[in-house]
Amino acid sequence: MVLDPAGRVQVVNDEARRLLPPGPEGDGDGVPGVELPPAVRRLVDAGEDVVDDVQVTDDRVLVVSRLDARWEGRRVGTVVTLRDHTELQALTRDLDAVRGLAEALRSQAHEAANRLHVVVTLVEQGRTAQAVEFATAELAAAQELTDLVVADVADPAVAALLVGKSAQAAERGVELEVEPDTALPAGLLPARDLVTVVGNLVDNAVEAAMAGAEPRWVRVRTGCEQRDGVTVVEVRVTDSGEGLPADGLERAVQRGWSRKEQRLSPHGAHGLGLALVGQVVRRHGGSISVEEPVTLDDGGGTLVVHLPVGAARGRA
Numbered sequence: 001m002v003l004d005p006a007g008r009v010q011v012v013n014d015e016a017r018r019l020l021p022p023g024p025e026g027d028g029d030g031v032p033g034v035e036l037p038p039a040v041r042r043l044v045d046a047g048e049d050v051v052d053d054v055q056v057t058d059d060r061v062l063v064v065s066r067l068d069a070r071w072e073g074r075r076v077g078t079v080v081t082l083r084d085h086t087e088l089q090a091l092t093r094d095l096d097a098v099r100g101l102a103e104a105l106r107s108q109a110h111e112a113a114n115r116l117h118v119v120v121t122l123v124e125q126g127r128t129a130q131a132v133e134f135a136t137a138e139l140a141a142a143q144e145l146t147d148l149v150v151a152d153v154a155d156p157a158v159a160a161l162l163v164g165k166s167a168q169a170a171e172r173g174v175e176l177e178v179e180p181d182t183a184l185p186a187g188l189l190p191a192r193d194l195v196t197v198v199g200n201l202v203d204n205a206v207e208a209a210m211a212g213a214e215p216r217w218v219r220v221r222t223g224c225e226q227r228d229g230v231t232v233v234e235v236r237v238t239d240s241g242e243g244l245p246a247d248g249l250e251r252a253v254q255r256g257w258s259r260k261e262q263r264l265s266p267h268g269a270h271g272l273g274l275a276l277v278g279q280v281v282r283r284h285g286g287s288i289s290v291e292e293p294v295t296l297d298d299g300g301g302t303l304v305v306h307l308p309v310g311a312a313r314g315r316a
Helices: 014-019 038-045 086-124 128-152 156-171 191-211 248-254 259-264 273-283
Strands: 009-011 050-056 061-071 074-084 175-178 217-227 230-239 287-291 301-308
Touching: 014 074, 038 050, 038 061, 038 074, 050 273, 086 128, 128 156, 156 175, 156 191, 156 217, 191 217, 191 230, 191 273, 191 301, 248 273, 248 287, 273 287, 273 301
Parallel strands: 175 217
Antiparallel strands: 050 061, 061 074, 217 230, 230 301, 287 301
């Protein structure tokens, strides 16, 4: 794709047309029917050469390169190349989810072996009462979260995700609590979209909690309510970390960014978690917001996502 010095598209091939959203038929300025999404437009207008920068649009994940076109030292336009990374990104997320569940199972198997060793040792020492008490307490603690999630979260993908994320968070020293009033009927929204939203919000919250002081915790609540006759799914995630900066949410959902990378580098832009959440929110015509903490017990802030049921548009 080639743009003139004013930023108007002059040359575009069929693949770029496929990847770009349809635009107005035009009035003679630029190629009709082609429009640059805001994420790509910001990159083009920045005026700096960029190679393989990941940008999230409303329905795709694109790898974008931008280079100035020059003739005799004078800038005559801009060359932009686009590569579709959407399906690969979706497969990567699915693989990460499977890997996360496998890690959670491995962690739980390791803990179960440790607990079994304690029980066997107590029995060998003739302390059967203590062995039964220890085994019963551990079983009750391990089953409590599973019972809560399975009973109230009817969507099997989200239920499995929360159980797996709890084990992962515990291994990293963060307590993940699913709030008692959590409820989510099955079939309201596509499972992949729900997993993208819940999984990325929880991952971001765990990273934030790990960077904060003890006790480190994350609280998750899902539910649904009626608004003007429309069912709206709500996902709320709170953590004990420092919270998002004032302008962080807008930047985070526009392109790859994470609080972890913000601490490592002021130019960190490779985290796609919240940008992918923003993509799902835009596709469903929903909203994402930050609720500031009221008391110290409320953590560093709460990310709240609302997704109307039946309002999805564009690619899934």
